[in-house]
Amino acid sequence: MRRFTDNRILRALLAVQLAAASMLVAADDARGADPHEVQHFRTSDRCIACHNGMITSAGEEISIGLDWRATLMANSARDPYWQASVRREITDHPAARVPIEDGCADCHMPMARTEANLRGQPGAVFAHLPFDPAKPEDAEARDGVSCSLCHQITAEQLGKPESFSGGFVIGQPDAAGVHSEFGPFDIDHGRTRVMQSSTGGFRPTQATHVRQSELCASCHTLITTAFGPEGKAIGTFPEQVPYQEWLHSEYRDKQSCQSCHMPPVQENAPIVRVLGVNRPGVARHEFVAANFFMQRVLARYHDELDVSAEARELNVAAHRTMQFLQTRAARVSVDAPPLRSGRLEASVSVENLGGHKLPTAYPSRRAWLHFVVRDRNGGKVFESGALNPDGSIQGNDNDVDPLRFEPHYAEIRSSDQVQIYESILKDSAGAVTTGLISTVGYLKDNRLLPHGFDKSTADADVAVHGESVNDPAFGAQGHRIRYSVAVGSSPGPFQVEAELWYQPIGFRWANNLKRYDAAEPQRFNSYYDSMGGATAAVLARSCAPAACQAAGR
Ligand code: HEC
Ligand code: HEC
Ligand code: HEC
Ligand code: HEC
Ligand code: HEC
Numbered sequence: 001m002r003r004f005t006d007n008r009i010l011r012a013l014l015a016v017q018l019a020a021a022s023m024l025v026a027a028d029d030a031r032g033a034d035p036h037e038v039q040h041f042r043t044s045d046r047c048i049a050c051h052n053g054m055i056t057s058a059g060e061e062i063s064i065g066l067d068w069r070a071t072l073m074a075n076s077a078r079d080p081y082w083q084a085s086v087r088r089e090i091t092d093h094p095a096a097r098v099p100i101e102d103g104c105a106d107c108h109m110p111m112a113r114t115e116a117n118l119r120g121q122p123g124a125v126f127a128h129l130p131f132d133p134a135k136p137e138d139a140e141a142r143d144g145v146s147c148s149l150c151h152q153i154t155a156e157q158l159g160k161p162e163s164f165s166g167g168f169v170i171g172q173p174d175a176a177g178v179h180s181e182f183g184p185f186d187i188d189h190g191r192t193r194v195m196q197s198s199t200g201g202f203r204p205t206q207a208t209h210v211r212q213s214e215l216c217a218s219c220h221t222l223i224t225t226a227f228g229p230e231g232k233a234i235g236t237f238p239e240q241v242p243y244q245e246w247l248h249s250e251y252r253d254k255q256s257c258q259s260c261h262m263p264p265v266q267e268n269a270p271i272v273r274v275l276g277v278n279r280p281g282v283a284r285h286e287f288v289a290a291n292f293f294m295q296r297v298l299a300r301y302h303d304e305l306d307v308s309a310e311a312r313e314l315n316v317a318a319h320r321t322m323q324f325l326q327t328r329a330a331r332v333s334v335d336a337p338p339l340r341s342g343r344l345e346a347s348v349s350v351e352n353l354g355g356h357k358l359p360t361a362y363p364s365r366r367a368w369l370h371f372v373v374r375d376r377n378g379g380k381v382f383e384s385g386a387l388n389p390d391g392s393i394q395g396n397d398n399d400v401d402p403l404r405f406e407p408h409y410a411e412i413r414s415s416d417q418v419q420i421y422e423s424i425l426k427d428s429a430g431a432v433t434t435g436l437i438s439t440v441g442y443l444k445d446n447r448l449l450p451h452g453f454d455k456s457t458a459d460a461d462v463a464v465h466g467e468s469v470n471d472p473a474f475g476a477q478g479h480r481i482r483y484s485v486a487v488g489s490s491p492g493p494f495q496v497e498a499e500l501w502y503q504p505i506g507f508r509w510a511n512n513l514k515r516y517d518a519a520e521p522q523r524f525n526s527y528y529d530s531m532g533g534a535t536a537a538v539l540a541r542s543c544a545p546a547a548c549q550a551a552g553r
Contacts, residue, residue, distance in 0.1 A: 095231025250452025
């Protein structure tokens with residue numbers, strides 16, 4: 001009886017939406033004979049029609065569509081840095097253009113690429129640009145990592161190496177042509193029918209794998225194949241391995257990727273605009289993490305980049321990313337004992353609070369220490385690691401010369417030494433590179449380790465590289481570094497400040513694209529250069545003596 005009543009209310013409430021949806025379905029039917037017909041997916045506008053406009057009883061806006069469309073995943077194909085990088089790779093390796101475009105499309109344009117592969121073709125990137133919304137393949141390409149793709153990934157192979165590097169398996173429709181969209185809940189028959197009929201055959205289906213880290217690991221593990229000059233494979237490289245870092249940390253038994261990156265709604269809440277059953281354990285589709293910089297670029301260049309989210313939503317999302325970074329990513333403390341023979345000896349401790357290395361994933365990310373000593377009058381006596389307005393770091397060799405870089409330091413004694421937590425990649429000649437498809441290994445990897453990560457037992461894919469291997473103060477508790485500074489005749493007492501900075505796209509990574517004389521790299525660099533100080537942000541800070549905290553420093 002209950003279900004019957006629900007269904008009647010449900011039909012009444014959904015009448016308008018169903019009318020709109022059936023027009024879309026009819027448009028699909030009209031395309032029926034076209035061999036390019038979009039078969040396996042629906043673009044997000046179809047899903048957002050119902051999964052939007054939800055508010056909790058406490059007044060929290062929890063719309064799935066609004067949250068998702070301001071994320072990096074929703075914009076993975078529009079991302080101007082991604083487009084510039086694909087152009088760079090096919091310019092460097094022209095003989096491998098087809099497999100490179102297919103490979104890059106795998107995770108960044110996954111719906112269009114999956115459809116192409118099902119037609120027996122490789123995925124393309126530039127054939128979809130600029131996006132022509134009248135073409136179904138372009139609409140799918142533009143939609144990035146969309147609802148209908150992520151929710152159709154099956155449990156098959158998840159967690160196994162076959163699933164990595166974009167090896168997720170999309171479910172096949174059943175005999176009646178119905179596709180399963182997997183989710184965490186048990187949905188009753190009436191509601192299942194509503195979604196299925198309005199989407200033209202996409203049915204909500206309960207499955208446990210959507211709450212597991214292994215789902216995310218399929219795309220968030222990227223082992224690249226390096227190509228030599230003739231387009232021949234010459235090696236592989238673990239470019240992005242946050243899942244493997246997480247597996248080697250204490251979080252593997254405590255918190256999934258979802259639990260940190262899809263914050264929980266604190267009360268029972270509806271997951272759909274109408275027919276709201278209040279469900280426990282709803283997760284926000286914020287996918288909040290680190291790349292506030294690209295969210296700001298997408299906001300500022302919203303129209304030229306053809307972004308669906310409004311600029312305001314992207315700015316709110318960038319702000320949320322910043323809050324996440326400043327509260328959940330790291331802690332810094334500094335401790336400065338009194339002067340000894342004209343030298344100030346301070347030690348700075350940095351702790352990573354996240355579930356993997358800090359930074360993790362895409363290798364353009366870097367974090368570093370900005371350390372300043374001031375005298376009694378507030379004058380700077382010493383400084384290491386200041387950010388320049390162009391996004392470079394003062395004293396960092398790599399920002400001046402692409403072939404050099406800062407080592408990992410146990411102690412810093414002069415202002416041209418900077419402690420940078422980063423990965424530095426090498427090509428087959430052993431030279432520093434930022435070319436993903438030229439990279440065969442790491443020259444340096446001293447990214448901060450998560451709690452529980454034992455560097456001495458780490459697998460090769462997540463190992464530490466460079467001087468940090470033998471630094472006893474670098475480990476699962478973070479890093480403790482000394483600063484030993486000659487203060488000369490400056491008047492004490494001295495005040496010491498330490499800040500941990502983070503920059504999603506490091507100066508060297510952006511600037512190495514400048515030599516590519518093509519539209520996408522040139523456009524990206526003009527954006528980068530226009531953002532000024534907004535390329536980087538402070539994650540955590542501390543100062544000594546304690547009284548300086550009150551001064552807001
Ligand atoms: C006509 C409205 C409507 C449309 C359009 C729609 N859905 Fe749903 N969806 C629902 C309803 C109703 C439920 C069940 C809500 C409940 O029981 O609380 C649901 C549930 C879900 C669930 C949860 C499944 C589970 O087992 O936990 C997922 C995932 C989902 N939808 C994805 C999608 C995707 C992807 C699209 C676009 C292809 C889409 N929906 C389009 C109405 C819709
Ligand atoms: C296995 C899936 C996968 C494949 C294949 C893949 N990427 Fe990515 N890419 C990602 C993920 C996940 C991120 C986000 C990681 C992060 O934020 O640190 C990313 C981020 C990036 C970024 C940084 C974007 C930004 O705004 O900062 C660039 C550039 C990029 N990828 C280029 C490429 C290129 C070029 C290729 C092809 C050679 C490629 N990707 C292939 C998964 C993939
Ligand atoms: C990157 C993968 C991914 C994308 C893209 C994605 N989802 Fe989800 N979605 C999830 C995961 C994972 C969960 C389960 C989260 C949990 O319970 O820990 C989920 C949960 C849901 C639920 C159940 C309610 C909830 O929020 O817990 C619905 C409904 C849903 N998604 C619809 C959508 C729609 C609509 C879109 C597009 C606007 C979308 N999803 C995009 C991964 C994704
Ligand atoms: C189909 C491939 C795919 C799947 C599955 C996937 N991701 Fe992503 N994800 C990407 C790509 C590609 C990007 C980078 C987009 C860009 O920056 O251009 C990304 C970016 C992100 C970011 C933004 C990182 C930043 O720097 O701010 C977060 C957070 C994220 N994903 C979390 C998740 C979680 C959690 C899951 C599992 C529920 C998941 N992803 C599943 C492909 C995927
Ligand atoms: C304990 C909470 C926590 C868990 C668990 C967690 N993360 Fe994160 N993640 C963070 C924090 C905090 C950041 C921001 C700091 C940073 O960049 O590391 C982040 C950043 C990221 C980024 C962006 C990194 C960058 O600098 O571009 C990606 C991608 C990501 N996480 C993916 C994952 C994946 C995949 C998993 C599961 C295997 C996961 N995370 C598990 C807390 C967590």
